[in-house]
Amino acid sequence: MARNKDMNQKIKDERREQILSKALMFYAKKGLSATKITDIASALSISQGLIYHYYRSKEEIFTELIGTAFERMNEACRWLESQPMTAKEKIAFAIQELLKLLEKDEDAARYHLLIAQAAASEAIPGEAKAIIEKENTFSYEVIARIITDGQKDGSFKNYDAKELALVFWTSINGLAIYKAVHGEKFKAPDAAILTSMFFQE
Amino acid sequence: MARNKDMNQKIKDERREQILSKALMFYAKKGLSATKITDIASALSISQGLIYHYYRSKEEIFTELIGTAFERMNEACRWLESQPMTAKEKIAFAIQELLKLLEKDEDAARYHLLIAQAAASEAIPGEAKAIIEKENTFSYEVIARIITDGQKDGSFKNYDAKELALVFWTSINGLAIYKAVHGEKFKAPDAAILTSMFFQE
DNA sequence: GTCTATATCCAGATAGAC
DNA sequence: GTCTATCTGGATATAGAC
Numbered sequence: 001m002a003r004n005k006d007m008n009q010k011i012k013d014e015r016r017e018q019i020l021s022k023a024l025m026f027y028a029k030k031g032l033s034a035t036k037i038t039d040i041a042s043a044l045s046i047s048q049g050l051i052y053h054y055y056r057s058k059e060e061i062f063t064e065l066i067g068t069a070f071e072r073m074n075e076a077c078r079w080l081e082s083q084p085m086t087a088k089e090k091i092a093f094a095i096q097e098l099l100k101l102l103e104k105d106e107d108a109a110r111y112h113l114l115i116a117q118a119a120a121s122e123a124i125p126g127e128a129k130a131i132i133e134k135e136n137t138f139s140y141e142v143i144a145r146i147i148t149d150g151q152k153d154g155s156f157k158n159y160d161a162k163e164l165a166l167v168f169w170t171s172i173n174g175l176a177i178y179k180a181v182h183g184e185k186f187k188a189p190d191a192a193i194l195t196s197m198f199f200q201e
Numbered sequence: 202m203a204r205n206k207d208m209n210q211k212i213k214d215e216r217r218e219q220i221l222s223k224a225l226m227f228y229a230k231k232g233l234s235a236t237k238i239t240d241i242a243s244a245l246s247i248s249q250g251l252i253y254h255y256y257r258s259k260e261e262i263f264t265e266l267i268g269t270a271f272e273r274m275n276e277a278c279r280w281l282e283s284q285p286m287t288a289k290e291k292i293a294f295a296i297q298e299l300l301k302l303l304e305k306d307e308d309a310a311r312y313h314l315l316i317a318q319a320a321a322s323e324a325i326p327g328e329a330k331a332i333i334e335k336e337n338t339f340s341y342e343v344i345a346r347i348i349t350d351g352q353k354d355g356s357f358k359n360y361d362a363k364e365l366a367l368v369f370w371t372s373i374n375g376l377a378i379y380k381a382v383h384g385e386k387f388k389a390p391d392a393a394i395l396t397s398m399f400f401q402e
Numbered sequence: 403g404t405c406t407a408t409a410t411c412c413a414g415a416t417a418g419a420c
Numbered sequence: 421g422t423c424t425a426t427c428t429g430g431a432t433a434t435a436g437a438c
Contacts, residue, residue, distance in 0.1 A: 008403080011403075012403080015403085029322070029323050029324075030234075030322055030323050030324035031232050031234065031235070031322055031324060032235070033231075033232065033234045033235035034232070034233070034234035034235075034322070034324030035324075036430090036431060036432090037431075037432070037433090038431075046404075046405090047404065047405050047406075048431090048432090048433095049404080049405070049406075049407090049433085049434080049435095050403080050404055050405075052432090052433060052434075053403070053404075056433090057432080057433080058432085113321065116378055117321075119378075119382045120314065120378050120381050120382050121230070121231055121232055121235070122230045122231050123230075123231035123232060123235030123236075157394075157397070159390075159391050159393070159394050160390075160391070163390035163391055163394060164390075164394060166376075166379065166390055167372070167376075167390050167394050167395065169375075169379075170372065170375030170376045170378070170379045171368070171371065171372045171375050172375070173375040173378060173379075174370075174371030174372050174373070174374040174375030174376075174378075175367075175368075175371045175375075177317055177320075177321050177371070177374060177375075177378070178367065178370075178371045178374075180321050181320045181321050189360075189361075189364035189365075189367055189368050190360050190361070190364055192360070193358075193360050193364060193365060193368050193398050194368065194398070196358070196397060196398050197394050197395070197397050197398050201402050209421080212421075213421080216421085237412090237413060237414085238413075238414065238415085239413075239414095247422075247423090248422065248423050248424075249413095249414090249415095250415085250416085250417095250422080250423065250424075250425090251421075251422055251423075253414090253415065253416075254421070254422075257415090258414075258415080259414080
């Protein structure tokens with residue numbers, strides 16, 4: 001009995017995962033409003049009606065993905081900030097890891113794109129907008145704080161820390177979008193190019 | 202008689218302009234597939250049917266905008282390359298101008314966003330895709346050439362010129378997207394932050 | 403849990419009157 | 421040139437069978 005229940009639960013969880021994963025792919029590729037429920041269903045070789053067994057609407061799927069995207073991103077930021085590294089090491093590490101992620105982790109690039117897209121577009125569900133409004137500043141603040149630290153110890157250039165944080169993230173986002181376009185062919189640029197915006201020579 | 206003809210032509214041209222302009226706004230804001238013909242029509246206080254007097258479809262409007270976007274961009278690139286400046290001056294000038302444009306010229310930022318969007322999305326008309334495929338490399342090549350020149354005279358850092366050009370444009374695109382989100386509140390970062398990726402100290 | 407209808411709705415596009 | 425119908429298609433979402 002319990003056996004069956006567990007099995008069913010597992011199947012259910014797996015389906016949700018599959019749906020989320022495929023939806024992420026399509027949203028990143030075509031945007032929310034251009035992806036049809038059918039796209040997701042047929043890519044999974046399941047009936048279109050079945051999607052509605054798991055989610056109320058494609059907006060709900062989108063919102064869940066946005067939530068996950070920020071969870072991961074903010075968790076990574078918290079982790080980074082708490083590491084026993086110098087400011088310079090933190091930023092160097094972050095850029096290196098982000099570039100590596102963009103190059104090798106398809107989903108990571110997609111999540112980035114999703115956030116960029118969602119933030120840029122007004123055609124997204126209100127709930128998702130709310131998440132973005134609430135969460136989107138955190139990663140900027142973390143980077144700005146690290147930069148400020150680095151300026152205190154003289155290892156960073158003395159431009160406005162907020163502007164530097166802005167350029168930090170918009171550069172990464174720009175690359176994420178480029179990657180989304182060119183897919184496999186994308187090769188991340190040398191991390192040193194980006195770090196040279198921040199570090200004192 | 203000729204008078205009337207001219208008048209009519211003028212009205213027609215003006216309408217086309219209005220439609221293009223509003224369409225650009227909505228496409229930048231919500232993307233192609235999420236903007237409805239009704240959005241454009243009602244923003245112009247004209248009937249929805251009238252749009253079809255001027256354009257076959259919203260895809261056609263989109264494609265025309267993409268064409269214009271590249272025309273302007275490539276024209277600017279050609280102009281830049283032909284100027285009697287050093288490589289360093291050219292890049293410094295380009296970054297300065299682009300940032301100024303992003304900050305002050307709403308339409309310029311929108312055109313940027315449109316290209317980024319169109320390039321990133323598979324949900325765009327085939328004709329527009331073709332334009333992008335054909336035109337999108339030009340601006341990258343121009344910047345790469347200028348950078349190569351600058352490396353020869355020792356004023357530029359010696360990273361791979363193609364990678365530098367990539368970072369050049371993706372950084373600008375990232376900022377354009379950020380601007381699209383935050384609208385009026387956006388203040389462009391100090392141009393020197395970006396130039397420091399390219400110039401030898 | 404999954405599928406096959408089916409209902410509903412909305413946006414794209416057309417036709418014809420003014 | 422512009423508007424008001426209207427047609428049409430496609431996509432969302434639901435209902436009911438297996």
